[in-house]
Amino acid sequence: MYRTVLRFFEYCGEVSFHNSCSFNTAQRFGSSFNNFKNIVHVPSQSSLARERFFDVVVVGGGIVGMSTALRLKKRFPNFNVAVCEKELYLAAHQSGNNGGVIHAGICYKPGSLRSKLCIEGMQRLYKYCEAYNIPHKRNGKLIVATNPQEEIWLNNLYDNAIKNNVLDIKMLNSNEIKQIEPHCKGLKALYSPNTGIVNYGAVTRHLGQMFRDLGGNILLGFNVIRSRFVVTCGGLRADELAEMTGESRAPQIIPIRGEYFFLTDAKKHLVNGSIYQVPNPVLPFHGIHLTSQLDGKVWVGPRSMLASQKEGYNWSDYNIKDLWDMFTYPGLQLFVYKYFGACFHEFMKSANINVTLNKLQRYFPSLKLRDLVP
Ligand SMILES: Cc1cc2nc3c(=O)[nH]c(=O)nc-3n(C[C@H](O)[C@H](O)[C@H](O)COP(=O)(O)OP(=O)(O)OC[C@H]3O[C@@H](n4cnc5c(N)ncnc54)[C@H](O)[C@@H]3O)c2cc1C
Known part of the structure; x- marks a missing residue:
């Protein structure tokens, strides 16, 4: 990444x-x-x-x-x-262009530096924001399973979170989900009360x-x-x-652009904190999530798209050198070969809004196309 x-x-x-x-x-x-x-x-x-x-x-x-x-x-x-x-x-x-989520370290490999830094970083970030009155919210995150396969992945994720010493993590049944997110449907969910949001x-x-x-x-x-x-x-x-600076360039950075929708004002009340799909452990993408931001907007996404330019924020942004560097990089070729199905799915999510909507309807069956704004 x-x-x-x-x-x-x-x-x-x-x-x-x-x-x-x-x-x-x-x-x-x-x-x-x-x-x-x-x-x-x-x-x-x-x-x-x-x-x-x-x-x-x-x-x-x-x-x-x-x-x-x-x-x-x-x-x-x-x-x-x-x-x-x-x-x-x-x-x-x-x-200045990210999802604004303060992560609690649930998904990272136990014992890894990433997991340790994430948990320590979260605690220090909250302290910093509190000390200097920087607006933030500890509004919690649910990772929601909607089918038996996801329940298995969720149980593994729970074990992972426990090994990582993620603070206050809990497994919830479908009734308990409603106490946190009254509009969200799911069989089971992992609840992290310490996940939050901030404007980075x-x-x-x-x-x-x-x-x-x-x-x-x-x-x-x-x-x-x-x-x-x-x-x-x-x-x-x-x-x-x-x-x-005279060092190796490897591993090379491949830019991935995160594309988000918003819920319309009429539907913002559906989400209080963050709601995440259970990630498929063998895929490199995190799946869809909904996050209620500090300004009350609910972001839906991301669709992860290969960007045609480093630091390019639109479809139309491209840079020939960046493209050349990307496509001649064996690491990217191997990645696409290995995860062709997942890459194609991300592309379809970007090209066809109905793919995103179908996923969202697993949590909010009443959502319609008109409830999503680009
Ligand atoms: C779509 C997306 C969503 C994300 N969501 C989250 C999230 O919800 N929560 C979370 O914790 N993390 C999230 N991240 C990750 C997080 O945003 C990054 O890990 C973090 O911002 C990296 O900070 P940085 O300072 O390393 O990089 P940057 O913020 O990119 O800063 C690097 C700076 O270096 C400058 N620079 C580069 N080259 C030169 C040069 N030659 N001379 C001078 N200046 C130079 C650039 O202009 C840039 O300003 C997300 C990332 C993306 C892309």
Whole structure:
């Protein structure tokens, strides 16, 4: 899926940036600067000769980059730390365009780093949001089985969640489902009361503000071209950044776009928290889910579509280089070969709204096509 590369390079050297836009740095140079060699070299657009020097540069103004930078600044207050982001605002990509769900760690492989980080991250995120009054809701999640096969998968998922020490997880029968989600139909459900929602874009911007308040620099509109001492948190560009820093590009990032519908205002009351289909354990897609967001809208989706461009948000967005990189990548060819049926199904969900509707009607039999808005 998405890979974030964190790499520290030798603590000396030079980082060069190509300023793709205006030079709108929060200019500040730390007092510790003289203790170190010139780690970063930033030529501005207006004058390439103009230079800015930093001790550490974090590449990428998404949630991973901003939290890394804030942590660095807190740990090493005298370091002159900068974040460089190629877009003109923070959280321009995944961090500002995701489902907003605070996951509780149910599905991850027991004992894996992912499962540990998810549970710890959830607790820390709630604490952070509470401490700084960032709007969020702990509105719970039901994973609902609607047939005997899904019941078997659900039981396995429950065992998985227990091994992962997921907090307060419970198995519910069909009557208990109604107490949580009165309109939802199902045979059995796994209930995670601690799953929640938040606007991750808002969290990223808040981290950015905290970082600035501590004297950190945020360079917007900057595109890294070469570096020797840097932390890369480039989201969908993590593989390219790895290559630029002399590392292997593998595994390559394949962009998948999540497409969502909304329930109409008249049907929003059907969902209180999040309702998920039981994932088929042998498939790489999570299946359909409905999530009530902070603004009251209910998102339905996602349909996972191969994007024709990294950071492309519409069917019409494409980039020849990204397409070439994707289709010549043996990892993608193997993935499509292995999961051809599932990939075709995702494509059908995207091409034909009735495929999505049929799935939804398993939970809400009265739903009609007119209740879904693109
Ligand atoms: C459709 C979808 C739904 C999701 N739903 C959820 C969810 O509900 N809950 C959840 O927890 N997670 C969800 N995720 C995952 C989550 O959004 C990501 O894991 C997270 O946002 C990754 O953050 P990031 O900072 O690594 O990447 P990003 O937010 O993509 O940030 C990377 C930044 O690096 C910048 N960058 C890249 N290259 C350069 C360069 N050369 N120079 C300067 N800047 C550069 C980019 O412009 C970008 O701003 C979802 C993801 C997707 C795609």
